[in-house]
Amino acid sequence: MTVRKTLRRGREGTVTPPTATGGIARLAYEQAKQARLNFGALLKDAKLTVQQVSDDSVRVPVRSQIQFLNLVGAALQRDFLGIQLAQTVDLREVGLLYYVLASSQNLGDALHRVARYSALNNEGVRLIYRQPPKDCFCYV
Secondary structure (H helix, E strand, O other): OEEEOOOEEOOOOOEEOOEEOOHHHHHHHHHHHHOOOOHHHHHHHOOOOHHHHHOOOOOEEHHHHHHHHHHHHHHHOOOOHHHHHHHHOOHHHHOHHHHHHHOOOOHHHHHHHHHHHHHHHEOOOEEEOOOOOOOOOOOO
16 A cells, blocks of 8 residues: 655645545543643644634534644653554544445455545545455465
């Protein structure tokens, strides 16, 4: 599977920054609140608002989400905060992407589907799945 960064064009043909559903930013926001960090300053530094990280119907700029996650991770002295948060989330909260994967018959089908639908979750990443040739034997 290949990962490609993508930009999208607005109605006037201008390039608009990619957005994401913001799930990981919301989890980081909750961590910051629980740790009693000055989350207002962290949000401001990442160019985010409380509404963006508390309302799951609002999309979040990808760059700001990454910046916020890095800031919260640094404040908590947790280098792998994103991975740690991802391990705690109920996958059903991911939404459509989870159901696309869960409804797959096998791994190949799941990878093909996640490549097709991943941009809905995060416009900043485009996954490409290439199925190996039928006569290819892969050993792990």
